[in-house]
Amino acid sequence: MRWFWIDRYEEFIRGRHATAVKNVSLAEEHLHDHFPGVAIMPNSLIVEGMAQAAGLLVADALDFNRRVVLAKVAAAEFFFDAVPGDTIRFKAEVLDLKPAGSLTKVTSTVGDRVQGQAELFFAHLEPGEGVPKLFETDELLRWLDQMHIYEIGRDEAGNPLSRPDW
Amino acid sequence: MPSREEIFDKVKSALVDALGVDEDDVTPGATMVGDLGAESIDFLDIVFRLEKAFNIKISRGELFPEDVLSSSEFVADGKVTPAGIAALKARMPFADLSKFESNPSVQNFANTLTVEDMVRYVQSKLAA
Numbered sequence: 001m002r003w004f005w006i007d008r009y010e011e012f013i014r015g016r017h018a019t020a021v022k023n024v025s026l027a028e029e030h031l032h033d034h035f036p037g038v039a040i041m042p043n044s045l046i047v048e049g050m051a052q053a054a055g056l057l058v059a060d061a062l063d064f065n066r067r068v069v070l071a072k073v074a075a076a077e078f079f080f081d082a083v084p085g086d087t088i089r090f091k092a093e094v095l096d097l098k099p100a101g102s103l104t105k106v107t108s109t110v111g112d113r114v115q116g117q118a119e120l121f122f123a124h125l126e127p128g129e130g131v132p133k134l135f136e137t138d139e140l141l142r143w144l145d146q147m148h149i150y151e152i153g154r155d156e157a158g159n160p161l162s163r164p165d166w
Numbered sequence: 167m168p169s170r171e172e173i174f175d176k177v178k179s180a181l182v183d184a185l186g187v188d189e190d191d192v193t194p195g196a197t198m199v200g201d202l203g204a205e206s207i208d209f210l211d212i213v214f215r216l217e218k219a220f221n222i223k224i225s226r227g228e229l230f231p232e233d234v235l236s237s238s239e240f241v242a243d244g245k246v247t248p249a250g251i252a253a254l255k256a257r258m259p260f261a262d263l264s265k266f267e268s269n270p271s272v273q274n275f276a277n278t279l280t281v282e283d284m285v286r287y288v289q290s291k292l293a294a
Contacts, residue, residue, distance in 0.1 A: 049209070071207040071210075072207050072208070072211060074184065074211060075186075095185070096218070098214075099226070100210055100226055101210045101211075101213070103214050105185050113214075121210070121211050121214075123207060
């Protein structure tokens with residue numbers, strides 16, 4: 001089982017920026033213990049959602065030819081807790097992208113309020129650089145479809161993204 | 167060309183952001199790994215920040231020569247060979263490697279680079 005911490009993208013501009021949503025629900029088991037009677041979405045998992053929102057943006061920009069791994073949370077701060085019933089929007093932006101790594105900035109908002117922000121640094125590894133294969137291609141494609149990337153995704157010129165034929 | 171002080175201040179700011187250290191810890195003599203706790207991935211982060219702060223381009227391996235240090239051509243029994251030392255000096259004319267030469271174990275290299283080396287590196291890039 002893979003943990004999904006974003007539900008879908010609302011905007012996806014290749015190599016530039018994207019907005020993903022995450023609906024926080026009391027049906028999520030982890031909230032039952034964190035904390036009983038006072039459920040709070042852990043900010044560590046919000047960072048994971050930020051990393052998924054930004055990581056797919058980076059991996060797509062590299063044509064999924066690199067293993068994109070979260071190497072470092074360069075900075076993160078949170079201003080209030082997200083709770084069941086909240087819709088978190090992750091706005092991810094690619095600040096810098098090079099063959100070896102990328103720096104991204106992600107802001108999480110609930111309604112009009114900024115809930116948190118983080119700078120996330122991704123390493124782009126080649127097969128054989130110590131990281132096992134992260135996805136089977138059919139599994140990855142299913143996830144990308146589930147995220148609506150090829151429905152709403154655009155390249156910089158505004159053209160729809162074509163779905164890869166892996 | 168900015169002054170040495172201006173370069174040092176920007177390097178300090180990049181290191182504070184990349185490594186989460188206090189400004190006071192970033193002294194010219196502080197070692198990147200031993201004193202400031204930089205890990206290999208941090209060097210990539212530092213490269214990004216220096217490029218942006220100074221509008222320069224830094225090639226992979228230029229600031230931290232991981233390829234030389236992991237090469238069987240330049241490393242024997244965990245120590246950098248004389249040929250490897252020559253390669254490091256050619257690659258990193260900005261760094262003072264004299265201390266490293268007396269104990270050239272690969273592990274020891276991490277404690278060789280200092281903040282002042284970073285400043286000298288940026289100076290050499292800006293002068294090029």
